[in-house]
Amino acid sequence: MKVHQKTEMNLSFIPRIAFRFKTATGAVLVLVGIAIACAAAAEPTMPLEELGRRLFLDVRLSADGKTACASCHQPSRTFQDGRQVSVGAFARRGTRNAPSLLNVASQTVLFWDGRRSSLEEQALDPILNVAEHGLTSEAVLVKMLRGMPEYQNSLEKGSELKTVSAALSAFQKTLVDGRNGFENYLIDGDSTAISDSAKRGWVLFAGRAGCIECHRVESRAPISLTDQAFHSVFIPRQARGLSTTRLVEIFHKLSSEGASYDQMVAETPDLATLGRYVATRDPKDIGRFRTPSLRNVALTAPYMHDGSVSSLAEAVDLEVYYRGRVSGKPLILLDSEKTDIVEFLRSLTAARQMPASKRIGQQ
Ligand code: HEC
Numbered sequence: 001m002k003v004h005q006k007t008e009m010n011l012s013f014i015p016r017i018a019f020r021f022k023t024a025t026g027a028v029l030v031l032v033g034i035a036i037a038c039a040a041a042a043e044p045t046m047p048l049e050e051l052g053r054r055l056f057l058d059v060r061l062s063a064d065g066k067t068a069c070a071s072c073h074q075p076s077r078t079f080q081d082g083r084q085v086s087v088g089a090f091a092r093r094g095t096r097n098a099p100s101l102l103n104v105a106s107q108t109v110l111f112w113d114g115r116r117s118s119l120e121e122q123a124l125d126p127i128l129n130v131a132e133h134g135l136t137s138e139a140v141l142v143k144m145l146r147g148m149p150e151y152q153n154s155l156e157k158g159s160e161l162k163t164v165s166a167a168l169s170a171f172q173k174t175l176v177d178g179r180n181g182f183e184n185y186l187i188d189g190d191s192t193a194i195s196d197s198a199k200r201g202w203v204l205f206a207g208r209a210g211c212i213e214c215h216r217v218e219s220r221a222p223i224s225l226t227d228q229a230f231h232s233v234f235i236p237r238q239a240r241g242l243s244t245t246r247l248v249e250i251f252h253k254l255s256s257e258g259a260s261y262d263q264m265v266a267e268t269p270d271l272a273t274l275g276r277y278v279a280t281r282d283p284k285d286i287g288r289f290r291t292p293s294l295r296n297v298a299l300t301a302p303y304m305h306d307g308s309v310s311s312l313a314e315a316v317d318l319e320v321y322y323r324g325r326v327s328g329k330p331l332i333l334l335d336s337e338k339t340d341i342v343e344f345l346r347s348l349t350a351a352r353q354m355p356a357s358k359r360i361g362q363q
């Protein structure tokens with residue numbers, strides 16, 4: 001706030017001086033005043049969204065000085081990183097696949113286990129996560145921000161953290177894709193917008209294959225392709241020899257010692273397999289994960305919460321197999337039918353990913 005006040009003082013200073021001294025000295029003072037005012041104006045208070053964009057790209061806000069939100073949510077890759085699981089500061093490997101942030105503002109649950117429900121709540125998590133930006137405390141972040149002159153006019157002393165959360169959220173709310181071919185077909189009735197194979201895939205997706213039960217298709221754009229709910233992933237995964245009961249015990253012990261969910265999930269692959277349970281502690285949520293939206297899914301390989309599936313064809317194969325298994329009604333599809341479903345999934349790629357994606361990439 002101090003710098004902010006100084007800026008205001010400089011500006012109010014000029015007319016007063018000009019009024020009082022109509023002499024050569026006065027003129028010099030006016031020029032000096034203008035120069036000071038201009039220097040201060042070079043770092044104006046940024047609109048929240050622009051501040052968020054800069055923070056999103058700023059690698060300095062990390063333990064190794066090399067990791068930004070954009071390292072794992074890359075503007076040129078639909079705001080994900082194309083890796084199986086993310087790699088953060090000092091090449092620390094996480095346990096989960098980074099979701100695309102396109103349309104993230106319409107998610108009512110965040111993270112694969114839904115442990116957060118708003119962008120504002122979530123924004124500082126990655127900065128303080130040891131496997132992401134890796135800063136050790138909020139105080140470290142505040143100190144860092146105070147040492148960065150370009151943010152001073154936008155960050156009021158004492159409420160830096162609140163403003164950083166609000167700015168990152170405001171920026172992420174602008175990350176929306178455009179219409180995709182399937183929406184043009186379904187909503188506008190443009191029968192040329194998708195291929196015949198994709199049309200057959202859609203019939204299967206909504207019909208016999210039952211995908212639509214979780215990957216919802218609403219009657220207006222943007223179609224979400226998720227129920228924002230949690231489902232069990234195929235066969236419950238046995239984490240490296242540890243029984244589920246033992247994992248739950250470890251989770252409760254670490255929680256009672258004050259470990260945060262974020263740390264546990266990011267650092268301990270075994271605990272990450274508990275899924276939704278870490279957020280609800282309801283035993284039926286063990287091993288449940290959020291249904292991901294399938295918008296732009298052809299561009300977001302690898303797939304699933306742990307990035308264990310490398311291609312779309314393989315993801316469809318697994319979903320066909322496991323969903324049949326879970327429902328108790330085995331689903332038998334011909335190879336050509338699976339290809340049609342993949343074609344349908346490809347029609348969910350937006351023609352325009354991000355109107356301003358070029359600008360977003362600029363520091
Ligand atoms: C090291 C890589 C990495 C960095 C850096 C990173 N993220 Fe993420 N992000 C991830 C991963 C992995 C997940 C999924 C974690 C999970 O579900 O447990 C995620 C999840 C998210 C989500 C939830 C998305 C959803 O659909 O549920 C948001 C929002 C998000 N990140 C925003 C940010 C912001 C803002 C920053 C910078 C302050 C950031 N991330 C930095 C890897 C990263």
Ligand code: HEC
Binds near residue numbers: 291
């Ligand atoms: C019971 C709910 C449910 C049904 C039915 C379902 N899915 Fe899924 N789908 C999910 C969940 C949950 C995940 C995430 C699983 C994980 O991360 O381990 C997922 C993941 C996917 C992915 C990977 C997306 C990504 O970004 O990682 C694809 C592709 C997919 N499903 C396609 C399908 C297809 C095709 C069908 C129909 C054959 C189908 N799903 C049926 C709930 C469902």
